[in-house]
Amino acid sequence: MPNQRHSYFYPTRIEYGPGVVQELPSMVKETGFSKGLLVTDQGLESVGIPEKIRQLFEESGLVLVTFNEVKSNPTCTNVYDGTTLYKESGAQFIVALGGGSPMDVGKTIKVMATHDGSLEQYDDALGGDKLIQNNMPPFYAIPTTAGTGSEVGRSSVITVKATNKKTIIFSPFMLPDIAILDPELTVGLPLGLTAATGVDAFVHNLEAYWVDAFHPFADGIAIKGMSLCYNNLEKAVENGQDISARGHMLMGSSMGATAFQKGLGVNHSIAHALGVYYDVHHGLANAALLIATTQYNMEDENAWNRLASIGHVFGVKNDAEAILESLVHWLKRLNLPTDLKSFQINPNDLEKIEQYALSDPTCPTNSRKVQKDDIIQILEGLV
Ligand SMILES: [Fe+2]
Incomplete structure (x- = not known):
C-alpha cells in the first residue's frame, strides 16, 4: 500500500x-x-x-x-x-x-x-x-x-x-x-506452440496486474503487455511470418515477466502443479485454467472491481463479465483448451494438486485470498 x-x-x-x-x-x-x-x-x-x-x-x-x-x-x-x-x-x-x-x-x-x-x-x-x-x-x-x-x-x-x-x-x-x-x-515457432506460449505471456500480465499491491510501475507495464498479447497473438498464430505481430508478442512477453515481480496468482499455482504431476505444457495449462480461475476471482468484490477497470484492453465496457466473455471467445479462436478434459487428470489426485498449488509461491498474491478446498472446487469443474 x-x-x-x-x-x-x-x-x-x-x-x-x-x-x-x-x-x-x-x-x-x-x-x-x-x-x-x-x-x-x-x-x-x-x-x-x-x-x-x-x-x-x-x-x-x-x-x-x-x-x-x-x-x-x-x-x-x-x-x-x-x-x-x-x-x-x-x-x-x-x-x-x-x-x-x-x-x-x-x-x-x-x-x-x-x-x-x-x-x-x-x-x-x-x-x-x-x-x-x-x-x-x-x-x-x-x-x-x-x-x-x-x-x-x-x-x-x-x-x-x-x-x-x-x-x-x-x-x-x-x-x-x-x-x-x-x-x-520467433517466426519458425510452430503455430500451436505460438498460441500456448503466447497465452502464458498474457496470463503473466493479467495475474500481475490483478495482484492487490501498490506497484504502479508494474501495473502500467502489465496493462500494456496484456493489450499487446490480446491484440497480436491471433495475428501471430494466423500468420507465423507476421513480424509486427511476432515483435509485439516478444515485447508482451518481456513486459509480463517484468510485471510479475509484483506477483502472480492461482492460475499459475495450479499450472505449476499440473506441470509437476502431469507434465502438462505450461502454456496449455494456463489456457485451460484461465476461465475458471477468472470466474473464481470475480466472486471477490475487490478483484471484480480491479478486473472491471481494464475493459479498454479488451475493447469492452468496464464490466468484469464482459471481459470474461472476451477471454472465452479469444481462447476459442486460438483453439486453446478451456478445461482439463484432454489431460486425463485422475480425480483422486485433486487433493495432491491443491496441496502443491497452495504451497506454490504464486498463490499468496492471488487477487482473491485462496482458502483450502477452493482449488479442488475449481478443478472439479474442469476435469
Ligand atoms: Fe508462466
Whole structure:
C-alpha cells in the first residue's frame, strides 16, 4: 500500500528489432572477451538457429563453444554439464538461446561457474539468494519464443534429480546483461506452440496486474503487455511470418515477466502443479485454467472491481463479465483448451494438486485470498 516500504527492480538492457541479433557480437566485443558458451537445446539445433549464431560470432572473430543438451524441464545435470564445459573451454561469457529452459540453465551455469558447492545450497527457499555474489560473467539472452519472458528475469527453475524437486535459484545478479529481442528468430515457432506460449505471456500480465499491491510501475507495464498479447497473438498464430505481430508478442512477453515481480496468482499455482504431476505444457495449462480461475476471482468484490477497470484492453465496457466473455471467445479462436478434459487428470489426485498449488509461491498474491478446498472446487469443474 502507498504508505508502506517497497522495492522495485527494473529490467535488463533490451535491444529490440528484426535482425538485431546480428549486432550482438559487436556488443560482446565491447567487453574485451573473445570466447563464450552458447547454451541451447537439440530442437533448435535441428532447425539451424544456433549455427547461425555461431557463424555471426565467428565472422566477428569471436568463438562460441556449444552446450546444446538442455532438456525441456532442465535438471541439475544439465547445469553441471554446462558448467564443466564453461570452465574447461575457458569461456568468459554466456549466450542463452531458446525458450525458458536454455535461459534458466544459462543463468544457473553463470552462478555455478563462479560459486562453490552444490546447486541445492543456492535454493531460494533456503535463503540461497544471500550466497550469490555479483562476480559472474556477462550473460546475453536471446529468446526464440514469446512466453516466459525469462530474458528479463532474475531467477531460474531447475529440477534437482535426487529429490525430483523444482528448485528456484534467485538473485538480482542473475539478470541478463542484454536481452536480444529479435522477432525474426520467433517466426519458425510452430503455430500451436505460438498460441500456448503466447497465452502464458498474457496470463503473466493479467495475474500481475490483478495482484492487490501498490506497484504502479508494474501495473502500467502489465496493462500494456496484456493489450499487446490480446491484440497480436491471433495475428501471430494466423500468420507465423507476421513480424509486427511476432515483435509485439516478444515485447508482451518481456513486459509480463517484468510485471510479475509484483506477483502472480492461482492460475499459475495450479499450472505449476499440473506441470509437476502431469507434465502438462505450461502454456496449455494456463489456457485451460484461465476461465475458471477468472470466474473464481470475480466472486471477490475487490478483484471484480480491479478486473472491471481494464475493459479498454479488451475493447469492452468496464464490466468484469464482459471481459470474461472476451477471454472465452479469444481462447476459442486460438483453439486453446478451456478445461482439463484432454489431460486425463485422475480425480483422486485433486487433493495432491491443491496441496502443491497452495504451497506454490504464486498463490499468496492471488487477487482473491485462496482458502483450502477452493482449488479442488475449481478443478472439479474442469476435469
Ligand atoms: Fe508462466
